[in-house]
Amino acid sequence: LFRVFKKTSGNGHIALYLGKRDFVDNVDSVEVVDGVIKVDPSGLDGRKVYVYLACAFRYGSDDLDVIGLSFRRDIWIQRVQVYPPTGANATKSPMQESLMKKVGEQGCPFSFQLPTNLPCSVALQPGPNDSGKACGVDFEVKGYIANAADNADEVIEKKDTCRLMIRKIQFAPANNKPGPKAEISKQFMMTDKPVHLEASLEKEIYYHGDPITVKVKINNETSKVVKKIKITVEQLTSVVLYSSDTYTKPVCSEEFAETINANSTFEKSFQITPLLANNKEKRGLSVDGRLKDEDTHLTLQKKILYIFKNLTFFIIIFSDVTVELPLTLMSPKPAGQCSIFAYNSNLNT
Numbered sequence: 001l002f003r004v005f006k007k008t009s010g011n012g013h014i015a016l017y018l019g020k021r022d023f024v025d026n027v028d029s030v031e032v033v034d035g036v037i038k039v040d041p042s043g044l045d046g047r048k049v050y051v052y053l054a055c056a057f058r059y060g061s062d063d064l065d066v067i068g069l070s071f072r073r074d075i076w077i078q079r080v081q082v083y084p085p086t087g088a089n090a091t092k093s094p095m096q097e098s099l100m101k102k103v104g105e106q107g108c109p110f111s112f113q114l115p116t117n118l119p120c121s122v123a124l125q126p127g128p129n130d131s132g133k134a135c136g137v138d139f140e141v142k143g144y145i146a147n148a149a150d151n152a153d154e155v156i157e158k159k160d161t162c163r164l165m166i167r168k169i170q171f172a173p174a175n176n177k178p179g180p181k182a183e184i185s186k187q188f189m190m191t192d193k194p195v196h197l198e199a200s201l202e203k204e205i206y207y208h209g210d211p212i213t214v215k216v217k218i219n220n221e222t223s224k225v226v227k228k229i230k231i232t233v234e235q236l237t238s239v240v241l242y243s244s245d246t247y248t249k250p251v252c253s254e255e256f257a258e259t260i261n262a263n264s265t266f267e268k269s270f271q272i273t274p275l276l277a278n279n280k281e282k283r284g285l286s287v288d289g290r291l292k293d294e295d296t297h298l299t300l301q302k303k304i305l306y307i308f309k310n311l312t313f314f315i316i317i318f319s320d321v322t323v324e325l326p327l328t329l330m331s332p333k334p335a336g337q338c339s340i341f342a343y344n345s346n347l348n349t
Helices: 094-103
Strands: 005-008 014-018 022-024 033-039 048-058 072-083 107-112 122-124 136-146 161-169 181-187 194-201 205-207 212-220 229-240 244-256 264-272 286-288 307-317 321-326 328-330
Touching: 005 161, 014 094, 014 136, 014 161, 033 048, 033 072, 033 094, 033 136, 048 107, 072 107, 094 107, 181 321, 194 321, 229 264, 244 264
Parallel strands: 022 161, 205 328
Antiparallel strands: 005 014, 014 033, 033 107, 048 072, 048 136, 122 136, 122 286, 136 161, 181 194, 194 212, 212 264, 229 244, 229 307, 307 321
């Protein structure tokens, strides 16, 4: 038994069926997006039925559309004709075979192979009073009735369409690597010796919700006393379309009262946990493309086409002795899923 996702057109002449809505990017390949569309030929009036899969970047809310402009740009789109059948999808996947049993003789299978260079699903978190769809990259499967697959002069009415949003996602690899390390020496006025700071992470990848342990070593050769260590996680999001805009958002920050006397050394591990639950009010945070809130996390990927994100630890002493560590936050693979390797340093309509 498996869950079936269904969306029927307003006139009831077509209905879209998917066996799942999350499709895994394995870096060198992406899971095939396959499904079935049920067609009632009596309501077509000689027209054909098509299905398309589109990856698009939404960079403005629908309520900003006051002069007929669309704040959505297609990154990639592919269309197939499903009725009348063309014979292109003669071989059915096990998922399609199961869906066909549910749909019956009116079912028409379809499938799409996503290229590997497309971004994963990602959204910019709206503010508390924002309305409409969130900005970001999303994927949509749409069935529609038309005379031609893509005729700019043909008006396709909403009642002749049915659509489902899907997600392109990644999971953490099974084997984790040692974490990064950074160090710095800083000399101050009126002192002839420096403060040496070293910070490191235990591992390269952490799971969402797990405490992150950062190990701090300090050699204070100055005459000053260190009274505080501050650890901050900031998300840097660069949105690239017609121009490049970069946003820095703190997602977690903690101060630790620690005394490191003059001419002394210090070594200790601290824990900090960045959570989306603590950042629900922050507009513009980069999060996984949303289908359900409970599946949504602060997200970080090394590289995507239109949104580029980085997450960095800042460990601060004297307010100007700072080291930065890249951090990867990912979801563990569910049972039965293939794990993949993330693109490197990385922080979930």
